[in-house]
Amino acid sequence: MASPAVEQKLAAARKLGHTLAADADTDIDSIYIGGSLTAGLGNATSDADLFALTGHRGHAGDEATQFSVDGHRIDVERCSLSEVEAFVADLTGFELRRDNLTALHGLPKALDFVFRLNASETVVDSERLTALRGRISDALPALRRTMVNYSAAAINGHLEDFLGAAAEGDLDTAAFAGQHLVAFAGKAVVSAAGDLYFSNKWVYKQLARTPVEGFPVDLFTHFQRGAWTDGGAEAAEELILFVQTCIAVAQLLANTGTPLGAWPSWRPGTAKDGLWRSTGFNVLHTSEGILLHWELGRQLLLKEAPAFIWALCDGRSVEDIVEAVRDLGASVPSLKDMPRARVESVLAALRNKGLVGTEPFSRLSSV
Template identity: 35%
Template structure:
């Protein structure tokens, strides 16, 4: 790469699926060139060939790299201001690739930015999960509308998109932070662990749920489970691989299919678009996620999760029953006939 010796070039690294260990034999390589701010330079993306492989080369100013990295590592969002979550997809993809960078030409600037990213991986993980949930919340309303109108084809397409985001949220919650959608299956296979029901996920992605009785309820239940695993066990620690509540086991109660879970500064937010939002503490959110279990399993899993995450340390058997009563009173948990 002749531009490697150009005095305007600060540093160079390889990003993309190849660097993240998610590429295949025909994957192209993505090269990122950081250019000093005060030197004129053509910033147009280029495509070259190296050793028979296509290489896409992007150019970015050094100052932009720090700005984009801080946007995803020093953020907060609350119900009255979601602007810090609405970062451009370009920025999200750039920072995601930077995390997996294989450095070709280093510099103090690149080393500093990568250290900031390394020191704030929890913030990056939380951003990726929260953004996937926020984007999916809007899709979920379209999905509900299409299904209720009998437009199963549109619901199937929207369901596919929802499952991509759900899978990416679970992957991020397991510490796999690569951003591009096309790698979701490979990420889940390598990171989500043996508890994740890959065959069920694949069926939800391909629309098999539309062909079975009660398919809509099972789809929404699985979607909620994916996001609850990410928003609780995957939030402060990348522990979502420990989640095992992937299907309904209780004959008496279920999560309401009207609500979609989000997480902001206030806590877990259950959103029923245009009707109401219910804000609960994260531990109550976790117990909502576990509520489809039968009584004994509900208690057992709740106590176990309290032992692996400090955020849920206050959970005990009494708390479990009190929370279930509260969730039922607020119609977040319903019986089988009213969900």
């Protein structure tokens, strides 16, 4: 239940929305409140964002004004219906391929706008606004995949800074870059769990309200706040592995519709004979399959089952991996009834490709 302060802000926004819609000199089609307040994430200091969809041409967000209503600041964006409809069509129809990975970097504005609309409160409705909501609702599984892919791609931008600083022993700068890395990893997790909102600043609230069974929030917090720096380079390597785990699990389980709580463990294994996946690869879900992507380096496309087995190589023994595949097979069709010999064959192929080894990979040594 929203706090009294939040309810007052929303009431002020509703009041302004009806006032704007009653103005005969405007061509307003519909109005809604969008943003952190209607998404259940905001607080007493959050702004109320009012969106007025109009018939005249223009780009979403081009016309923004502020109003004071009953002592509350209301931000109003006037957006062309035709442009918003194009926005929604482009995003709901987006499909990631190996040859358009850079397109992910152009999606923040669209993702932010569409997720605000999805979590909005209608003030003045219309047939076109209802249709927009319907299109978004029907495309939520695809939008979830796109948001996880965006989070994965955003990690690449901060990883370079993190690796450079950590390799030089500049752990303060590495901690700063690492905060962004882990925040995006957390966003991938909550998005895969179905909690869709764009801004990173609410990731802790999202993890709290959409808990994933077994997810180590304490470890997430340890890395995201930079507490890991006392551990030096070894801890930096652990952070990289944790971020990769978050992305891999989010990509793999969200695609199969399996709850993320089915993942056997988010923490590295401790087996003496454990197998380790290469931490140089980002994990993206494309129309062709699971793409292991090393920025400015290698790309390998895996089918779903080998991708799961690769992701499970985080210090587990072969026996542990076989058991994990068996357990996941209860909810992941591609792993159902997979025999031990098949798992071992896949592991051998992954080792031959340099994707898996018998010792932890050092990402910092590759800088």
